[in-house]
Amino acid sequence: MEAVLLVQIVQTLRRGEIGLDIVAALSMGSALAVGETLAAAVVALMYAGGQFLEAFAQARARRELRGLLGRVPRTATRLVGPTAETVLVEAIRPGDRLMIRRGDAVPVDGNVEAGEALLDQSSLTGEPLPVRIPKDGAAMSGSVNVGEAFVLGTRLPAAESTYAGIVRLVDQAEASKAPMSRLADRYSLGFLGLTLTFAGAAYALSQDVVRSVAVLVVATPCPLILAVPVALVAGVSRSAGLGVLVKGAAPLEALARIRSVVMDKTGTLTEGRPGLLEVRPEGSVTEAELLRLAASAEQGSTHPMAAAIVAAARERGLPLVAPIGISEVPGHGLCADVEGRTVCVGSRRFVAGCLNDRPGALRHDPEPASVEDVDVCVAIDGRIAGSLVMMDLVRPAAGALLTRLRALGIRRIVLATGDRRAVAEAVGSRLGLDAVKADLTPTAKVDAVKAARGDGPVMMVGDGVNDAPALAAADVGVAMGARGAAASSEVADVVLVGDDLARLADGMEIAIGARRLAVQSVVAGIGLSTTGMIAATFGYLPPLQGALLQEAIDVAVVMNALRAAMLKPASWR
Structure with missing residues (x-):
């Protein structure tokens, strides 16, 4: 010896x-x-x-890290017409249809095309209970099917999937x-x-x-x-079991000493996609009928706002019908016949233009929405029937997360976004943030991170490609991994595997x-x-x-x- x-x-x-x-x-x-x-x-x-x-x-x-590596699927069942074939995971391409049987690990990221999925995501997010994914819902690679078989439509090749990224992060974590x-x-x-x-x-x-x-x-x-x-x-290891991938012991020790946090808005504190905030009917039409007719018409559009309106109607269980005679001006609105009624949905200017040939039809502009909202007008049979208030919804867990971060010793929380100042300040006021910095370029976000060091070690939280420089500049960079860009996950020190913002506070508690x-x-x-x-x-x-x-x-x-x-x-x- x-x-x-x-x-x-x-x-x-x-x-x-x-x-x-x-x-x-x-x-x-x-x-x-x-x-x-x-x-x-x-x-x-x-x-x-x-x-x-x-x-x-x-x-x-x-x-937990070894458990992740041990669940890497090697083969998958691909559907080609009426037949099924076994292929190597490396051979899977976007657009393939895979049969995921009970007990199978989802090999690549995709959407549920047929059936309903019941997935065990515990090794990815730490969520102990199985998660039910409806038709068209997103399924993360690495989760395990604990329900009936379903068909998965693939979105990414195996090398670019969530699970492959996790395996790469595990390799980095073990080498620290x-x-x-x-x-x-x-x-x-x-x-x-x-x-x-x-x-x-x-x-x-x-x-x-x-x-x-x-x-x-x-x-x-x-x-x-x-x-x-x-x-x-x-x-x-314990953090990985909770869905917080820390790239080694050095970032974990740094995570325990964080005193200032800089956060992106879109996709981080907010959902990153439009959602229905409020239905405002006018006259005799009810909220449900207004939303049902508008959503039926919007089925003919591929605009994200239209998709959000349709999704909101389906969530409320409203029966939609197929529109006919669709006339759309991309990015502005559309008109369609729904059950024999003419329904126009879009911006106030678009709807006003549709009604100009009907004197007196446009009685007044709908009540203006607040600065962070988008007001979608709805006209039925030539008269304004109401409006749908849309906005980038604040994540439900955002408020609770910020409260927990302050309890863990965070002295200052700053919002840094490239969005408009009015929108950013509305979100900052709603969440009680210490400072708001808007209209920022990627370079300006780096400057915001450096300025925050006056309050102690800084953590930057983001999800987009434009956040990558700021993530790299921070003492600890945290990337939202579920919908975040690959570039942000690569440069970040910590990756939240799921889409649950509360995991960030969990990871900090484990680090401390x-x-x-x-x-x-x-x-x-x-x-x-x-x-x-x-x-x-x-x-x-x-x-x-x-x-x-x-x-x-x-x-x-x-x-x-x-x-x-x-x-x-x-x-x-």
Whole structure:
């Protein structure tokens, strides 16, 4: 063991580093030199056992990451006309139709084309209950079908799917070394000097070299060597189990120290797509009838606003009919015949233009919507029947997330968006943000991140390609992985696998807990070791008993650090 340790030390010194293993080598070598062979054997056992415990702890802590890798599907059942064929996942192309049977893992991202899917997404998002995906709903690769078979229409090739991106992130996460571990190496020379000072004092007091050996034996700094990486890697693994992929121990430790947050708006704090906020009927028409006729007509359009209106009507269970005689001006509106009635849906200017040839038909403009809303007018049989208020809806979990972030020590939350100032300020006011910065270019978002550093380490949260520079500039970049751009996920330090914003606070809680356990283990371990060194200096702790004491300290701190693998955020308690 001594020879192996010396080889490791020489290799470390050649790289220009002074590791804490030098103290372990000194304690073993000096114990052997003075005939304390049993103490030397205990130190060797302690060192080898410590390395084993570290390997065991990290292997246990990475079980969620290994679980992800173990669920990679190799083949899939592709439907070609009336026949089914088994193909390699790599051969799947966008537009293919796949049969996903009970127990199958979804191999690529896609939409449910036939049937209804009941998917276990626990390995991706941490959601413990199966999620029901309706027809046309999105299914993430890596989730497992626990219901009846369904047909999946693929959207991406396997190499670009959510699951493939997760596997790449796992590889990055496992290759990281904790910053506190680097800090331990950086100050190892000082610790070595302190140990030699105690050893020299012991000899000066007693003229007994054995007493100095006892100091060296007790000083073996395994708590600092083992506890930090074990706790942080366990935290990385635990976060992955909750759907928060942290790319290694360094970002996890940084995540625990965040004091300022810069957030994008569209797709992050808001849904990133239009939604129906309110139905405003006029005259004798009811809300349900107004929405039903408008949605029936909008079935003839591919505009995102039209799709949102149709989706809102279907969510309310309204019976839609097929429109005929559709006349559309793309981006402005359309007119169609619905059940023998002429229905026009679109902007106020478009609807006014449609009614110009009917004097008195346009009685007045509908009530203006607020600055962040879009007002869609609806006319039926030549008269204004009401309006539909559309907006980019704030995520339901956004308010609760910001409250949790402040409870975790975040001092300042800033909205940074390229959207119009009026829209951004409306969202900022609604959520109680500390500052709003609008009309920003990607470069200006980077400047916003740098400016926020005055309040402490900064976390940037975004989802688009335009957010990628700011994510890279922040101390911790967080990407929304479900609908986010690939570029943002690549440069981010943390990726939220699902579309649940609350996972961000969960990840921060795990990071803070893991760092707390790491520091707790180090302080307790080094404190006990220092106490033992003092006792050995004054002759109260012989080499053998010192070695046994240090062994017990090492086991205790590693087991304490391993508790990070069992941390639970407040939302899961």
